[in-house]
Amino acid sequence: MSNPRLYSTEAVVLRKIDLGEADSLVTLYTPHLGKIRAVARGVRRSRSKLGGHVEWLVHAQMLLARSKGLDIISQSQAINSFVPLRDNLWRSSSALYVAELVDRLTPEGEEDYPLFKLLADTLQWLCRAHHTDLVLRRFEMHLFGRLGYEPELYHCVACHSAIEPGEHYFTPDGGGVLCSGCGGQALMVDRLSLDALKVLRFLQRSGYAEVDRLRLSADLSANIKLIMRRYVRYLLERELKSADWLDRLEREGLAR
Amino acid sequence: MGADFIATVQPMARLIEELHRLPGIGPKSAQRLAYFLLQSSADQVRGLAEAITAVKEKVIFCSVCQNITQVDPCAICRDEQRDHSKICVVEKPLDVLPLERTRGYNGLYHVLHGAISPMDGLGPDDLRIKELLARLEGGCVEEVILATNPNLEGEATAMYLQKLVAPLGVKITRLARGLPFGSDLEYADEVTLTRALEGRQEVT
Ligand SMILES: [Zn+2]
Numbered sequence: 001m002s003n004p005r006l007y008s009t010e011a012v013v014l015r016k017i018d019l020g021e022a023d024s025l026v027t028l029y030t031p032h033l034g035k036i037r038a039v040a041r042g043v044r045r046s047r048s049k050l051g052g053h054v055e056w057l058v059h060a061q062m063l064l065a066r067s068k069g070l071d072i073i074s075q076s077q078a079i080n081s082f083v084p085l086r087d088n089l090w091r092s093s094s095a096l097y098v099a100e101l102v103d104r105l106t107p108e109g110e111e112d113y114p115l116f117k118l119l120a121d122t123l124q125w126l127c128r129a130h131h132t133d134l135v136l137r138r139f140e141m142h143l144f145g146r147l148g149y150e151p152e153l154y155h156c157v158a159c160h161s162a163i164e165p166g167e168h169y170f171t172p173d174g175g176g177v178l179c180s181g182c183g184g185q186a187l188m189v190d191r192l193s194l195d196a197l198k199v200l201r202f203l204q205r206s207g208y209a210e211v212d213r214l215r216l217s218a219d220l221s222a223n224i225k226l227i228m229r230r231y232v233r234y235l236l237e238r239e240l241k242s243a244d245w246l247d248r249l250e251r252e253g254l255a256r
Numbered sequence: 257m258g259a260d261f262i263a264t265v266q267p268m269a270r271l272i273e274e275l276h277r278l279p280g281i282g283p284k285s286a287q288r289l290a291y292f293l294l295q296s297s298a299d300q301v302r303g304l305a306e307a308i309t310a311v312k313e314k315v316i317f318c319s320v321c322q323n324i325t326q327v328d329p330c331a332i333c334r335d336e337q338r339d340h341s342k343i344c345v346v347e348k349p350l351d352v353l354p355l356e357r358t359r360g361y362n363g364l365y366h367v368l369h370g371a372i373s374p375m376d377g378l379g380p381d382d383l384r385i386k387e388l389l390a391r392l393e394g395g396c397v398e399e400v401i402l403a404t405n406p407n408l409e410g411e412a413t414a415m416y417l418q419k420l421v422a423p424l425g426v427k428i429t430r431l432a433r434g435l436p437f438g439s440d441l442e443y444a445d446e447v448t449l450t451r452a453l454e455g456r457q458e459v460t
């Protein structure tokens with residue numbers, strides 16, 4: 001390429017906010033540049049060539065121009081718009097949760113190709129999975145693994161003894177499970193059933209195709225969700241806005 | 257005299273700060289506008305100040321459709337000639353104008369004053385949704401036309417409203433979402449094309 005100011009990259013749009021009359025400020029997650037922010041000029045005009053190619057949660061091939069401030073998106077061609085996501089409130093809201101979690105937990109400008117793959121795969125699975133909740137749980141588990149927060153599920157994080165079937169607990173600030181002895185005395189821990197522990201281990205080592213074949217009882221699902229949510233809240237020191245929204249949809253019976 | 261110097265004079269600094277709060281106005285534009293006002297005649301400036309105050313004092317929201325108006329209910333909601341069995345739901349008052357200009361719609365409107373935006377913490381309670389549901393209770397409304405923007409926030413709002421309205425037995429339609437007039441097929445994205453195909457019509 002002759003113009004040294006231009007560079008080409010794939011990107012998933014994590015976030016898009018209005019800027020001025022017709023521009024947008026977008027947060028992108030890319031395979032080799034990690035998270036970057038860029039400006040899409042005129043994108044909100046109905047005849048913009050960028051239009052739907054720079055929309056929330058679109059995976060696109062982009063051409064960007066370096067500039068003094070933020071880089072400018074000069075061309076974009078959608079590779080995958082995840083169409084089925086967009087016609088389902090629950091699935092699109094779940095995808096927003098994925099985007100918000102990546103945005104909140106990753107630093108700008110740090111390459112992490114496996115994380116990019118995980119993000120694109122997750123959006124793909126959210127289009128068609130039977131259990132979008134399990135997709136989210138597996139995503140959280142693998143995202144934490146990439147970022148160095150993988151929960152310890154085989155040894156007690158306090159006394160390091162192997163976890164035996166029986167009573168166990170999960171501690172967000174310890175980053176893993178506690179045995180019956182250590183967990184019984186600790187504060188701020190959640191009871192973890194043996195089944196829940198097995199599912200967490202399964203999520204840690206399995207792909208989406210295997211995870212989507214799981215059938216869990218409502219109680220077990222809820223137990224696992226609670227544990228992962230507390231861990232997210234501990235890592236971020238706050239609640240995700242999209243998580244509040246998912247909770248609300250669920251309360252109003254609008255999940256799925 | 258440089259713009260930086262102007263900003264150090266206290267009343268100017270205050271004006272620049274106020275202008276900077278307006279949507280789409282950056283610090284540079286705020287300085288330019290403030291300097292323009294400083295050089296305008298006293299009458300011009302008074303006229304602008306009065307217009308701004310009058311907006312807050314004289315413009316109210318229609319108790320029926322929530323659009324901005326000077327009389328309540330607004331002219332559209334009072335109009336006996338219009339079809340009161342149809343409500344077109346839009347995000348903001350400005351969206352009513354292009355629909356009115358088509359002269360192709362004779363029903364009523366409902367202005368939500370925003371869209372659901374989970375990432376900004378904007379939820380259904382921040383919109384005039386309760387007011388919409390109240391209008392549907394009377395049983396006079398036969399059709400609700402969802403005309404929110406074809407972006408993520410607008411779609412989330414439309415899908416949420418659809419779930420709330422469906423149990424009431426009112427017909428729900430959505431503005432056709434296809435290719436914008438004057439656009440080029442070559443640049444159309446997958447979402448737009450999928451919907452344009454779904455909404456295709458027989459030509460005779
Ligand atoms: Zn222990």
Ligand SMILES: [Zn+2]
Pocket residue numbers: 318319320321322323329330331332333
């Ligand atoms: Zn009205």
